[in-house]
């Protein structure tokens with residue numbers, strides 16, 4: 001079995017595969033005592049470990065330390081690349097791009113050769129455009145929902161509210177409504193821009209991933225929900241490298 005790990009800034013997602021079939025998968029938090037609940041029982045059967053991470057070096061080392069205790073098989077980290085299988089990175093400093101973005105785009109490229117937009121709504125929101133030639137046209141990085149709640153809480157002295165995920169976008173009549181509706185309104189505007197840009201670039205497929213994907217879809221983002229997109233790209237790359 002091979003273990004694939006997508007370690008973001010908030011959560012880590014993993015899946016265990018055997019001959020193209022998912023044996024188990026799960027999610028956890030790196031700072032917790034057991035970041036991989038549900039995995040330990042499979043440890044002796046692990047024959048390869050591939051990691052995609054955007055966490056700090058300190059957290060990456062903690063993750064590798066945990067994996068070294070779990071299994072004797074060394075873990076290999078996979079990073080952003082200039083090109084793979086016809087997909088071309090728009091960054092000239094390609095190694096500055098978050099590994100999750102590259103792996104998400106590659107996961108999308110595998111079955112959307114007609115071009116696509118990837119929206120990854122995680123700790124940060126990233127939007128990336130890839131055309132039918134496999135050319136990454138570039139993208140955007142925006143603060144994620146929790147990040148925006150946190151910055152309003154900590155950087156403004158007199159904004160007291162309970163963060164709530166709402167779909168209402170009408171003008172608020174209390175601090176709580178102004179903040180919660182405000183962030184839904186902002187996401188709504190982002191969704192309209194994604195739709196507009198996708199059309200301008202001639203891209204029909206919008207693939208949505210990340211912990212807040214559902215929220216964006218409920219707010220009206222028309223797209224294909226692919227919770228596993230980063231892991232799918234990582235899996236394909238790791239398998240190409242080791243076959």
Ligand SMILES: Nc1ncnc2c1ncn2[C@@H]1O[C@H](COP(=O)(O)OP(=O)(O)O)[C@@H](O)[C@H]1O
Pocket residue numbers: 007008009010011012121122123124144145146147209210211212
């Ligand atoms: N069980 C959960 N734990 C933490 N965040 C969650 C959970 N379910 C949904 N979320 C939302 O998902 C976001 C994190 O998304 P995720 O894709 O896991 O992030 P990252 O890849 O940056 O670690 C959080 O900001 C939160 O709003």
Ligand SMILES: CC(C)(COP(=O)(O)O)[C@@H](O)C(=O)NCCC(=O)O
Pocket residue numbers: 008009010054096097098099100101120121122123124125126141144
């Ligand atoms: C933009 C990100 C913070 C998103 O990370 P996530 O929300 O998935 O934790 C990550 O892809 C990252 O650290 N990128 C490096 C900068 C870049 O992609 O240009």
Ligand SMILES: [K+]
Pocket residue numbers: 120121122123124125126210
């Ligand atoms: K993200």
